[in-house]
Amino acid sequence: MIGVYDSGFGGLTVLRQLRAVLPERDFVYLGDSGRAPYGGRDTSTLLDFAEQCTERLFEEGCRLVVVACNTVSCVALRHLQTRYAGPGSERRVLGVTIPAAEAAVAMSRGHIGVLGTARTVASGTFETEIRKLGPHRVTQRAAPLLAPLVEEGWEATGIATQAVAKYLEGLEDVDTLLLGCTHYPLLASAFEGATRAKVLDPAPYVATRLREWLVRHPEFDAAGTGDLRVLCSGDPAVFAEHGRRFLGTELPKVAHVAEEGGRLQHRERVQVVLGQVLR
Amino acid sequence: MIGVYDSGFGGLTVLRQLRAVLPERDFVYLGDSGRAPYGGRDTSTLLDFAEQCTERLFEEGCRLVVVACNTVSCVALRHLQTRYAGPGSERRVLGVTIPAAEAAVAMSRGHIGVLGTARTVASGTFETEIRKLGPHRVTQRAAPLLAPLVEEGWEATGIATQAVAKYLEGLEDVDTLLLGCTHYPLLASAFEGATRAKVLDPAPYVATRLREWLVRHPEFDAAGTGDLRVLCSGDPAVFAEHGRRFLGTELPKVAHVAEEGGRLQHRERVQVVLGQVLR
Numbered sequence: 427m428i429g430v431y432d433s434g435f436g437g438l439t440v441l442r443q444l445r446a447v448l449p450e451r452d453f454v455y456l457g458d459s460g461r462a463p464y465g466g467r468d469t470s471t472l473l474d475f476a477e478q479c480t481e482r483l484f485e486e487g488c489r490l491v492v493v494a495c496n497t498v499s500c501v502a503l504r505h506l507q508t509r510y511a512g513p514g515s516e517r518r519v520l521g522v523t524i525p526a527a528e529a530a531v532a533m534s535r536g537h538i539g540v541l542g543t544a545r546t547v548a549s550g551t552f553e554t555e556i557r558k559l560g561p562h563r564v565t566q567r568a569a570p571l572l573a574p575l576v577e578e579g580w581e582a583t584g585i586a587t588q589a590v591a592k593y594l595e596g597l598e599d600v601d602t603l604l605l606g607c608t609h610y611p612l613l614a615s616a617f618e619g620a621t622r623a624k625v626l627d628p629a630p631y632v633a634t635r636l637r638e639w640l641v642r643h644p645e646f647d648a649a650g651t652g653d654l655r656v657l658c659s660g661d662p663a664v665f666a667e668h669g670r671r672f673l674g675t676e677l678p679k680v681a682h683v684a685e686e687g688g689r690l691q692h693r694e695r696v697q698v699v700l701g702q703v704l705r
Numbered sequence: 706m707i708g709v710y711d712s713g714f715g716g717l718t719v720l721r722q723l724r725a726v727l728p729e730r731d732f733v734y735l736g737d738s739g740r741a742p743y744g745g746r747d748t749s750t751l752l753d754f755a756e757q758c759t760e761r762l763f764e765e766g767c768r769l770v771v772v773a774c775n776t777v778s779c780v781a782l783r784h785l786q787t788r789y790a791g792p793g794s795e796r797r798v799l800g801v802t803i804p805a806a807e808a809a810v811a812m813s814r815g816h817i818g819v820l821g822t823a824r825t826v827a828s829g830t831f832e833t834e835i836r837k838l839g840p841h842r843v844t845q846r847a848a849p850l851l852a853p854l855v856e857e858g859w860e861a862t863g864i865a866t867q868a869v870a871k872y873l874e875g876l877e878d879v880d881t882l883l884l885g886c887t888h889y890p891l892l893a894s895a896f897e898g899a900t901r902a903k904v905l906d907p908a909p910y911v912a913t914r915l916r917e918w919l920v921r922h923p924e925f926d927a928a929g930t931g932d933l934r935v936l937c938s939g940d941p942a943v944f945a946e947h948g949r950r951f952l953g954t955e956l957p958k959v960a961h962v963a964e965e966g967g968r969l970q971h972r973e974r975v976q977v978v979l980g981q982v983l984r
Contacts, residue, residue: 460746461746467739467740470965471964471967570853571850574849574850575850577849578849584867585864585867585871588864592859685750688750
């Protein structure tokens, strides 16, 4: 059973590709929709949320957690790996930025454009990872309106077309456009119409790389029956309703993970025995 | 000194009107920009944030706090009033929804449209307050993209025009359109172009009502020198840069209120004397 963590709906576009490439694996998806978007959170809060969600997925029985959200991958992945997946640990946490950078470098003739949230762009992580792999020029651009626009269901409107075109102004020189946010694949036709660059949704490549990784590391997950469970911290009915546009199919019944005092509830509450009196 | 609290920048459009109508009063504005937008927060978190910000403004020396944010006014005002401004209290917390409802009822011939955040609309507060005042028909509409669109600085683009028009579809019958979010006055020309209804920015009316209130309650604030201090929990440089579009003038130097472990820092930390040993 593989855990997939996202701040909300977007990671369902990644889950869709993971299930297509790994149809025999079981997945648990946790969307922290009750606290999304993460964009304006300070770093310590974001790390705290990422820890809570990762731990919850471990509690669900996952030994492998994939951080599907680009923002969390850019800002918090190394922290999560250090905390939970150090030497000797029986758990692993994987992200999406390195496979995305590899795919972009393989596709590009020299100039890669990266579109993402303000937080993703400010982190510089995509640029750093691309520079490790080649001498490519990288131009980043924050596109903070695109994810809310997709969440509003407006991806097929003229508003989406114009917003995408506006964000691509000045990026006429890029030959490969890396979609650095999991919401953007729903805007694929707007992107295709607005640029001559190749438009790269990294999710299929992330899925292929995960399949290869699982061959090398069979100890972290075993084949199952293609089962899917979905949890969210927001309203489960809203999550199911919006989520199907991202997953491309109906969601199974969505379970709710309540938040109390800034923390996600644990799967099983440990009952502390009170009242013991020392004599 | 009057405290003005908002989740971010938007309340500066209210502050602008308050200062125009009350030029001799001193103001302290607190924008909780580091934790904005509040939209996706659960109610307990929102109440907690509202308490922290209100308390911080009390610590700054304000006895009167105006909640400029429509979302917070709709969801948390009564809670804040009960907690801080009960019988015998020397403090008061005022909101924007009741003056806005009064202004809408005074302006409307019978059908009022209300545009706001999803949270504001879900609260039903505007509708409730309007129904207390008259037999008017009320049609609410959530417009979650408009505030981010204004924050992106796109209020004068065709994208804004189209988004506003899209949100007004089906509202052709309203004769008065109440702008139930402090970001929307920056979209005034887009609204004027998209509807035949009278477009109501309630902020000037909120300011007039506050002036009247102060005449009746002189004990909660005294005339000063028109001083303004601005605090925010996010990046002060970003706040100053974006804020001037909302305030309509340059901001004074913006001070930072740090957040630690989910709580705003207090103005003055009380040093606890440790090390006392009971013998």
